[in-house]
Amino acid sequence: MAGRLRLDVLVPTHNRAALLDRCVRSVLNATPSPRLDVHTTVICNACEDNSPDIVRTLQSAFPGRVSLLIERRRGKSKALNAGIAGTSGDLVGMIDDDEEVDPRWVEVAGAAFEQGAVDFIGGPYLPVWAAPPPDWLPDDYLAVLGAVDNGAVARPYGRDFPGILKGGNAIVRRATLERVGPFAEHLGPGSFARLFSCEDEDMYWRLLEHGARGQYLPDLVIYHYIAETRLSREYYRKWCFWRGVSRGLMDRRHPLPVTYLAGVPRFLWGRAARALVRLAVTPQRRPERETFGDELKMWDVAGFFYGRHIYTLARFSPLASRRRGDSAGYAAAHREVADAAKAELAGCAPESRQ
Numbered sequence: 001m002a003g004r005l006r007l008d009v010l011v012p013t014h015n016r017a018a019l020l021d022r023c024v025r026s027v028l029n030a031t032p033s034p035r036l037d038v039h040t041t042v043i044c045n046a047c048e049d050n051s052p053d054i055v056r057t058l059q060s061a062f063p064g065r066v067s068l069l070i071e072r073r074r075g076k077s078k079a080l081n082a083g084i085a086g087t088s089g090d091l092v093g094m095i096d097d098d099e100e101v102d103p104r105w106v107e108v109a110g111a112a113f114e115q116g117a118v119d120f121i122g123g124p125y126l127p128v129w130a131a132p133p134p135d136w137l138p139d140d141y142l143a144v145l146g147a148v149d150n151g152a153v154a155r156p157y158g159r160d161f162p163g164i165l166k167g168g169n170a171i172v173r174r175a176t177l178e179r180v181g182p183f184a185e186h187l188g189p190g191s192f193a194r195l196f197s198c199e200d201e202d203m204y205w206r207l208l209e210h211g212a213r214g215q216y217l218p219d220l221v222i223y224h225y226i227a228e229t230r231l232s233r234e235y236y237r238k239w240c241f242w243r244g245v246s247r248g249l250m251d252r253r254h255p256l257p258v259t260y261l262a263g264v265p266r267f268l269w270g271r272a273a274r275a276l277v278r279l280a281v282t283p284q285r286r287p288e289r290e291t292f293g294d295e296l297k298m299w300d301v302a303g304f305f306y307g308r309h310i311y312t313l314a315r316f317s318p319l320a321s322r323r324r325g326d327s328a329g330y331a332a333a334h335r336e337v338a339d340a341a342k343a344e345l346a347g348c349a350p351e352s353r354q
Contacts, residue, residue, distance in 0.1 A: 005113060006089035007106070007171065009040045012071075012079035013097035017051045019225060021058070026100035028062050033110025041067040041087055045079040075190030077183040077199045080167070084177060092177060095222060096146075096168040099125075102221035109171050112217060119212040120172040122157070122165040123220025124149040131228040138293030144239045145231075146224045150216055157204075157214030165207070165214060167200030169222045172207070180206045187246055197239075198246035205254045233292065240296045244303020245311050251304075263308045264301060272301040 009027050013020050020042065027040050042055045055068040071082040084092055091113060095101060112121050127147040142148065150163050157165055180203070188199030207214065229235065248264075259266045275294035278286070 003035070005036055005091055005110075007036045007038045007091040007093055007109065008083075008087035008089035009038060009093040009095065010043060010080060010083035010087070011040065011095055011097055012043045012045050012076050012083065013047065013051055014045045014074070014076075014079075015047055015049045015051065016097045017049045017054050020051055020097045021054050023095065023097050023099055024055070024058055024066065027095070027106070028058070028065060029103070030101055030106040031103050033107045035110035035114050036091075036106060037089075038106055039065060039067065039087075039089065041069060041083055043069045043071050043079040043083045043086075045071050045076065046074040075185060075188060076167075077185045077188040077190070080199075081182045081185065084174075084182065088174075090174055091171055092174055093171040094167050094169075096224070098146075098225045098227070099168055099222045100128075100225075102219075102223070105220060105222070108217060108219045112215065112220070113171075113173075117213065118215045119176040120157070120165060120170065120207060120214040121217050121220060122170050122214070123217045123222070125166065125169060125222055125224045128223050128225045130226055131231055133226075134231055136233070136288040136292045137231075138236075138289045138296065140293060141236065141240070141296055144236055145226050147226070150218075152218045154218060155216050157208070157216055159208065161216065164201050164204040167203065168224070169220065170200070171220075172212075176207065176210070176212050180210050180212070184250075187250060196246050197243050198250045201247075202250050202254065236292075236296060237299050240299040241303040241306075244300045244305075245307035246303075248304040248307020248309075249311070251308060262305070264304050268301045268304060272298045 011020070011023060011027075024040055024042060027038070030038075032038070042051075044051050044055070052068060052070070055066060059066045059068070067087075069082055069086050071079045080094065091109075093109070108123075109121065112118055125146050125148045127142075127145060146166075146168060148163060148166055150161070155161070183199050184202045187196060187202055189196055256265050261269055275297040279291060279294050
């Protein structure tokens with residue numbers, strides 16, 4: 001059929017074989033779109049479990065529809081960059097290994113890109129709870145768990161959008177990625193800091209800076225598995241602190257248009273100060289989720305300060321690659337990424353499509 005687009009769905013994974021099988025099958029079994037040819041590529045990122053065997057089984061069951069890439073350099077951004085460099089479709093989709101796409105996900109994507117008036121799309125993350133959510137769970141910190149819903153109305157992404165394009169439910173035109181450049185490899189989960197994040201936030205702001213047109217689609221749904229291990233106060237504290245560190249690092253490239261105090265946005269100091277007052281004055285008269293939410297506001301600002309002034313990852317930062325991507329396109333930046341991967345893999349080439 002003339003005019004069909006190729007959609008490469010990337011699934012970076014690290015030691016989640018059981019969830020991985022369910023994730024990939026959700027894409028393979030989704031309702032097809034007459035506008036899209038869909039191929040799924042799993043990037044096994046320093047996996048030490050049987051994830052590669054899971055993918056090979058899927059390749060046998062679904063011939064020609066699944067590929068396997070091995071990326072030994074630990075880090076989600078590295079895995080995504082390897083997946084983008086190792087595929088060639090018109091569209092690049094990204095989901096996480098602990099998710100399942102809605103049966104209409106491919107169909108909705110095909111309709112969105114049919115007219116050519118959009119460069120990237122995203123949608124809601126609906127939680128699938130492994131255990132009942134605790135009473136102390138703060139209402140304004142659901143993003144810690146990857147449960148994000150920006151409403152039932154389609155609307156354009158932009159600086160006034162109440163959120164960002166999340167990397168676990170995103171589809172971007174490859175030509176747009178070639179202009180914007182690769183994911184920032186000093187951000188996102190990796191070997192040096194498992195709860196690092198903001199690789200998708202950095203990408204989102206760069207998409208907007210390059211004039212890319214995005215659309216939030218309420219029908220582009222994924223279901224995100226919430227492991228019971230995430231439902232602890234300690235996990236929330238660590239996540240908020242390291243998200244703050246990530247934002248402090250990202251702030252070097254994307255400063256906010258606000259007043260700063262000691263290198264930290266003043267509104268973060270204000271939120272933390274008001275939270276501290278509430279904790280000191282009325283701790284017994286408020287719901288537990290509100291008091292814990294106030295505590296997390298202090299972890300937010302502490303992490304931002306630490307990331308902005310103390311925790312430096314300059315030696316990991318691919319700034320030269322990103323500048324090259326901005327000026328000379330995505331391909332040049334990814335040649336450097338691919339060369340680095342080949343050197344480290346020492347001959348362990350990606351497995352071919354079957």
